[in-house]
Amino acid sequence: MRFVDEFRDAELGRAVAGEILATVETGRHYKVMEVCGGHTHSIYKYGVDDLLPANVELVHGPGCPVCVIPMGRVDDGIAIAHQDGVTFTCFGDMMRVPGSDGTLLDAKAEGADVRMVYSPLDALRIAKENPDRDVVFFAIGFETTAPSTALTMKRARMERVRNFFCMCNHVTIVPPLRALLESPDLRLDGFIGPGHVSTVVGARPFEFIPADYGKPVVISGFEPLDLLQSVHMIMRQLAEELCEVEVQYSRVVPYEGNLQALKVMAEVFELRPHFEWRGLGFISQSALKLTEAYADLDAEIRYEVPGVRVADPKACQCGEVLKGVIKPWECKVFGTACTPEHAIGTCMVSPEGACAAYYNYGRFAREREVV
Amino acid sequence: MPGHADLAQGCDHEVGCITCGDTAVELCVAGVDREHELADCSDGAGRLETVQTALVGAVAPGDVLLVHAGTAIHKLDGGR
Numbered sequence: 001m002r003f004v005d006e007f008r009d010a011e012l013g014r015a016v017a018g019e020i021l022a023t024v025e026t027g028r029h030y031k032v033m034e035v036c037g038g039h040t041h042s043i044y045k046y047g048v049d050d051l052l053p054a055n056v057e058l059v060h061g062p063g064c065p066v067c068v069i070p071m072g073r074v075d076d077g078i079a080i081a082h083q084d085g086v087t088f089t090c091f092g093d094m095m096r097v098p099g100s101d102g103t104l105l106d107a108k109a110e111g112a113d114v115r116m117v118y119s120p121l122d123a124l125r126i127a128k129e130n131p132d133r134d135v136v137f138f139a140i141g142f143e144t145t146a147p148s149t150a151l152t153m154k155r156a157r158m159e160r161v162r163n164f165f166c167m168c169n170h171v172t173i174v175p176p177l178r179a180l181l182e183s184p185d186l187r188l189d190g191f192i193g194p195g196h197v198s199t200v201v202g203a204r205p206f207e208f209i210p211a212d213y214g215k216p217v218v219i220s221g222f223e224p225l226d227l228l229q230s231v232h233m234i235m236r237q238l239a240e241e242l243c244e245v246e247v248q249y250s251r252v253v254p255y256e257g258n259l260q261a262l263k264v265m266a267e268v269f270e271l272r273p274h275f276e277w278r279g280l281g282f283i284s285q286s287a288l289k290l291t292e293a294y295a296d297l298d299a300e301i302r303y304e305v306p307g308v309r310v311a312d313p314k315a316c317q318c319g320e321v322l323k324g325v326i327k328p329w330e331c332k333v334f335g336t337a338c339t340p341e342h343a344i345g346t347c348m349v350s351p352e353g354a355c356a357a358y359y360n361y362g363r364f365a366r367e368r369e370v371v
Numbered sequence: 372m373p374g375h376a377d378l379a380q381g382c383d384h385e386v387g388c389i390t391c392g393d394t395a396v397e398l399c400v401a402g403v404d405r406e407h408e409l410a411d412c413s414d415g416a417g418r419l420e421t422v423q424t425a426l427v428g429a430v431a432p433g434d435v436l437l438v439h440a441g442t443a444i445h446k447l448d449g450g451r
Contacts (some may be wrong), residue, residue: 091440119441121423141440144395148442151423196395199437199445252437252445261426261444 007223008046016228017051023235030056031187032234033324035177036194037064037352038222044357046224052231059186059324060357062176062280063194065141066093066350067322070276071312073169074099076305077138080167081112083303087130088114089123090138093350096343100310104138120152120166127156127164136165136299144196146170146288147261150268153294165299168289170269173197174205175286176277181213185325190234192227193219195249202257203245210243221249268294276309278346279319318345321354328355335359395439397447398422400430410443412436 024030034040040060043049049058062068074097081088081104088104095104095116108114113133117123120137127135139149149166156164173194180186193206198219206217216237220230230248237243247253268291275287290298312318316338317331328334328347338344340356347353351360398412398420408425423442424430436443 118420121421121441144444145440147426147444148423148440151425151442155423196437196439196444199395252447254445258426258444260428264426 007221007225009225013051013224013228016225016232020056020228020232020235021053023232023239024053024056025239028055030189030235030238031059031324032056032190032192032231033059033061033180033188034192034220034227035061035063035173036192036197037067037350037354038195039192039220039227040064040354040357041352042222042224043227044361047361048224048227051228056231056235058192058231059188060321060328060354061180061191061324062277062322063142063173063197064347064350064352064354065145065171066097067318067346067353068171068176068277068279069094069097069140069169069346070278071099071310072276072306072308074104075101075310076300076307077167078102078104078107078112079305080136080299080303081107081114082110083134085133086113086303087126087133087135088112088138089117089126089135090114091118091140092116094138094140096349097346098343098349120149121155124152124156124161124164127161128159131163134163134165134302136167136303138167138169140169140171142171142173142194142197143200143265144194146265146269147200147258150261150264153268153290153297154264156297157294165297165302166290166294167299168269168287170288171275171277172271172286172288173201174208175283176280177206177209179280179283179286180323181209181215183323185323188215188324189238190216190218192230192234193217193245195219195221195226195253198247198249198253198257200258200261203247203253203255204257206245210245214243216243217245219245219247219249219253221252267291277322278312279322313344316345318347318355321345321347328358331355395437395444397435398438400432400434400436402432403430405429410436412438412443 123137218230218233269288270291271285272287274282315333320326343349347355400410402411412422427443427446435447437445
């Protein structure tokens with residue numbers, strides 16, 4: 001398959017792993033954070049970490065959009081879904097994320113009209129087919145997904161669809177990275193930057209990481225060889241005492257991003273003053289809301305929502321997992337009370353979540369050769 | 372839309388959730404609706420999806436697009 005087979009070649013993978021081994025400094029422990037949930041999934045699906053020396057540790061960041069949604073926002077969505085005349089639409093994973101009193105799937109079982117959609121465009125189509133109902137789209141995702149929501153809101157406006165509303169939960173990637181870099185809990189040597197977020201925002205927004213914090217960033221693709229090469233590029237920068245943003249995924253990521261997507265997002269969204277992230281708390285200017293021009297399509301204005309902050313279950317350690325402070329298997333409920341079938345924490349719900357990736361591919365603490 | 376239900380099954384633990392995560396997919400343009408900036412696009416298995424194309428400029432049958440949540444965010448060089 002185009003752009004796939006050549007990036008899954010085992011022999012080439014072992015060769016790159018050999019180059020990494022030759023680059024690392026004996027006795028030094030390296031911590032590299034992959035920011036994106038898609039990377040976490042690929043690493044454990046293909047066993048990329050098994051090819052690395054044990055002193056190169058991959059730490060999983062907060063880049064799974066489902067995992068970082070706090071329980072209070074789920075409760076707000078469920079409250080809207082239960083309103084008379086509302087059809088509530090959202091992506092599949094989001095339906096299984098627990099709020100304080102159940103999930104959107106539970107709300108559906110109780111009689112709410114909750115439907116899974118593949119895209120915001122599907123939600124708009126449902127609105128056009130059901131003019132007597134309010135169709136609410138629960139928008140989540142980083143800058144990869146936000147342009148799709150923005151375009152769809154513009155389309156709804158242009159087509160004069162008046163029964164389509166958005167509950168916006170889009171988040172942005174840079175503020176949580178800055179929060180992590182300011183955190184005393186975590187010492188990181190470098191970052192594997194997100195691939196498809198960067199297709200939209202480009203590489204420039206990550207320049208503050210080498211400039212202000214002295215850490216290299218390599219924006220990576222999602223195939224095993226992409227990830228191995230990205231780790232090698234970080235190790236090479238560290239060995240040569242360089243510190244910059246590099247784009248390994250250059251076949252897809254323009255350094256300046258997709259300017260048209262950024263323009264559409266700026267028309268439809270503005271930054272929220274602050275937004276709560278699961279595990280990371282409130283982070284300033286880290287999420288998007290609809291602009292004043294789209295206020296009449298804003299579900300949070302049309303419907304009253306509880307807006308209550310809800311603490312995570314005590315047993316759940318998603319917060320520490322999302323910050324990379326503990327590994328998923330170190331959580332007290334991992335694989336016992338918390339499984340993909342009966343998730344307590346969000347990291348076990350989405351396949352992009354670190355806990356689900358570990359659980360599904362059976363990758364727990366294992367011995368590797370220390371250099 | 373043909374194949375829509377199948378594509379929605381992307382939210383499973385084997386292939387990962389291609390909608391919610393930071394993972395887009397490559398699809399090939401099969402037909403173009405220029406007036407509405409839409410295209411019918413197919414995956415390797417021939418399943419069709421309607422895609423918004425306003426962010427990648429003009430597209431033509433055979434072009435390969437990087438698609439996320441029903442919107443093309445990049446046009447790949449070379450086509451298929």
